[in-house]
Amino acid sequence: MKNFLAFITVLVLGYMIVVSLDNNEAFPAYGEADVSSRVSQAFIDRSVTEDPGDIIFGQATNLESGPANIVTAIVADYRSFDTLGEVTVLFVSSLGVALLLGGKKQKRLELNFHPNFMLRVGSRALFGIILMTGVYIAIHGHLTPGGGFPGGAMIASSMLLLYLADDEFRAKIKGFKMLESFAGTAYVLIGLTGLLLGGYFLENLLDNGVIGDLFSAGIIPIVYVLIGLKVGSEISGIIDNFLTEEGV
Amino acid sequence: MLQYAAIAMLMLGLYGLLTQRNIIKIIVSINILEIGLNLFIVSVGYVEGGIAPILTSDFNNNGLVFVDPLPSALVLTAIVIGVGTTALGLALAKNIYQKYGTFEIDEMGEE
Numbered sequence: 269m270k271n272f273l274a275f276i277t278v279l280v281l282g283y284m285i286v287v288s289l290d291n292n293e294a295f296p297a298y299g300e301a302d303v304s305s306r307v308s309q310a311f312i313d314r315s316v317t318e319d320p321g322d323i324i325f326g327q328a329t330n331l332e333s334g335p336a337n338i339v340t341a342i343v344a345d346y347r348s349f350d351t352l353g354e355v356t357v358l359f360v361s362s363l364g365v366a367l368l369l370g371g372k373k374q375k376r377l378e379l380n381f382h383p384n385f386m387l388r389v390g391s392r393a394l395f396g397i398i399l400m401t402g403v404y405i406a407i408h409g410h411l412t413p414g415g416g417f418p419g420g421a422m423i424a425s426s427m428l429l430l431y432l433a434d435d436e437f438r439a440k441i442k443g444f445k446m447l448e449s450f451a452g453t454a455y456v457l458i459g460l461t462g463l464l465l466g467g468y469f470l471e472n473l474l475d476n477g478v479i480g481d482l483f484s485a486g487i488i489p490i491v492y493v494l495i496g497l498k499v500g501s502e503i504s505g506i507i508d509n510f511l512t513e514e515g516v
Numbered sequence: 517m518l519q520y521a522a523i524a525m526l527m528l529g530l531y532g533l534l535t536q537r538n539i540i541k542i543i544v545s546i547n548i549l550e551i552g553l554n555l556f557i558v559s560v561g562y563v564e565g566g567i568a569p570i571l572t573s574d575f576n577n578n579g580l581v582f583v584d585p586l587p588s589a590l591v592l593t594a595i596v597i598g599v600g601t602t603a604l605g606l607a608l609a610k611n612i613y614q615k616y617g618t619f620e621i622d623e624m625g626e627e
Contacts (some may be wrong), residue, residue, distance in 0.1 A: 270535065274531055275531065278530050281527065282526075282527040285523055286523060292550070298562065299562055299564035300563075301561055303563060303566075303583075304564070306617070307586065308584045308586040312578055312582055314578075322523050322577055323578040325572060325573055325577065326573065336572070337569070338571075338585040339570075342585055345587065350622045354597065358596055361603055364607065369607050369610060377625070417595070421599075425571065509607070510610070
């Protein structure tokens, strides 16, 4: 009976959503979105403050926002303040996990099997490759798909691999906590420097360079690498909290 | 069509939230709901024949047809928040299991 009531509720709600979206002037059909009438066109043309004209990859200089990846331009430049809030949410949640699961004396959770030599050595060889891929993705966030968040998640997944493949492995979690606080503090300090020298929070003070270069887009690669380090160390801390328990 | 599939996925997650009594299944339901919502937001920005909103040496000017980058940026935020809430929920579930020895809400506190 309860399941049936839930089914009816869900069906009615879904029907209401579909009806309200169908024949709705403001809501385009799938694949027929008109980007040029949306606010996103200003982000694509980098024309929020003034129109720079045509943007050619490898030639355009001194744009208001330098990354070749437009999603990065939105996440780490136009809406960088929102990203600061997002990183804060992740920090609060990792703090919550540490409060719930962390005790005074922590020991490693025992695995059901004893990993053999091949598994331990092979996972350590893979660890370096995965870690370097994560760092690469974080550094190239303003040029290619990816960025600080996927790169950080990849760094954390390399730590998870070591935890799962070796029953005696324990990361130096104090180092991660230091790295996390350093990255978070540096992000806020960069924002405050922009506020002091440029007039508003996270103002891009460095030269934007040529669009498409690795060293371009001013502070955005720096901020995104800091986000990558912070996300990576936070998720590694969460993994460590889940895979340890109280004891000697 | 993808938009309706995403709404169906969202409703599936909501159904799971309303009916399941197991903590792990509730967390899985929240994740299904969240993925459905993310798919829906991304599908709103899709343009037929559009390319990913990244300038490269092959697609090198801003006059090309791009898909809308703003929903992708919003979903990037939503995914990270989802990871945070899931981690917190699983931490609570682990503590509850240590205290009661079960994940079923109905069996808790019966002894």
